[in-house]
Amino acid sequence: MQIRVNGEIRDFPEAGKINHLLQTLGLTLEGIVVTLNQTILKKTEWDQIIIKENDVIELISFVGGG
């Protein structure tokens, strides 16, 4: 199935969860925020929520800034 991650369409297996996506992308789990269809997810939800077709996910982290 297809999902949109940080603006780009990606293939992702059915029934995968948020933490599965993060692992697939090789992301460390510290200091990351995930939004799913505009909703900000709690970290405790990452291994609970199953990603569905056409879901829009944003993966956000801290960078240097003024």
Added chain:
Amino acid sequence: MDDPLIIAGKSLKSRFLLGTGKFKNKSELTETILKSGAEIVTVALRRIDLERHADNILAFIPENITLMTNTSGARNAAEAIRIAQIARAAGYGNWIKIEVINDSKYLLPDNAETIKAVEKLASDGFIVLPYMNPDLYTARDLVKAGAAAVMPLGSLIGSNQGLKTKTMLEILIEEIDEVPIIVDAGIGRPSQAAQALEMGVAAVLVNTAVATADQPVLMAQAFSKSIEAGRMAYLAKLASASDLASASSPLSGALFE
């Protein structure tokens, strides 16, 4: 000298807030923060680049430093509010620098949208420090909206031009007593930071001048000393200036009279 800076009830020894952008060498950032003495540093939030994972900036920030998330990238109040909520959800506290900009040439803050964002976020329990164009009415509105400090620009972001807004800053210093005034943006040299503190601003936020110096660690130390010196001069109350000379040595009893 016991002269803490109090922001939202938090007592700070340092009047130097440091931005973490533009550092060429991230590992140098840690030492720069430590040597600066800064207790509050700013960070920003961005989409993760999935092709090229950047280093996690948080890994380079020493413990016991308060992170203040800048809402940079926000073009209006709603976007700034959203960024603040994301920062809090990440679990790194509730200190927010509101920066709302929709002009890409001068990067000037949008005061009206900034007031709206402060109102909402302060009522939601955030500690909100708005970056602003130094305007008295805006500063009063920001205080009324619940800002923990006001952060007027000295000159354009990243321009290193110093205190081009000096007259307006002096008005804010004179009129705004309720919250600290922190000059944010434009300070390019330690002497300009000293000048700001001498004038009576409570603190300065510096990024570009340190991060893009040839030796950021040394420059951070230079700023730290100048900020301390400026504050001490303010507390000592400056002697008055005069158009005419005034001899420093006694005028009578000269050897060749």
